[in-house]
């Protein structure tokens with residue numbers, strides 16, 4: 001029987017596969033609607049997420065809720081998750097081996113949830129999911145067809161908190177996401193696998 005999102009979350013809560021388990025207060029599994037069409041993928045927990053064990057809380061979470069409301073989306077319609085699940089010491093960025101060790105949790109969430117649209121919110125999430133070094137600034141707002149879903153890269157809401165000049169661009173990304181979702185996009189089958197009927 002296929003694993004559930006709750007069971008993946010449980011594995012994350014007890015994980016000690018990389019050194020980051022030593023610095024965390026609480027690991028942060030994904031959360032949201034288990035039938036979500038849209039998954040938002042951040043880089044990793046910040047201090048508020050580390051304290052609560054929940055993704056996208058604190059100032060970035062409040063800002064996210066404001067963006068969602070502005071375009072007519074609700075947090076409870078989405079699945080919110082991260083590339084890594086534990087806060088590194090001193091709040092430094094996660095290192096490549098830590099990302100590599102933690103990444104299977106994200107891939108498992110995508111496999112079980114089967115979202116139509118996966119939105120990487122930063123270079124680390126985008127590079128992991130595209131399987132090559134990639135820049136959000138270059139690809140934001142474009143829908144990239146993958147095997148089971150579309151990748152839809154966007155700026156992270158926290159970017160606008162660090163740099164208010166980016167707020168307009170973050171808003172633009174959320175508007176484009178809503179427009180793309182409402183267009184009910186369909187993945188084309190790979191060449192040679194089209195239906196004969």
Ligand code: SF4
Nearest residue numbers: 015018021085086102
């Ligand atoms: S960051 Fe990921 S792999 Fe490392 S201990 Fe936390 S849950 Fe496990």
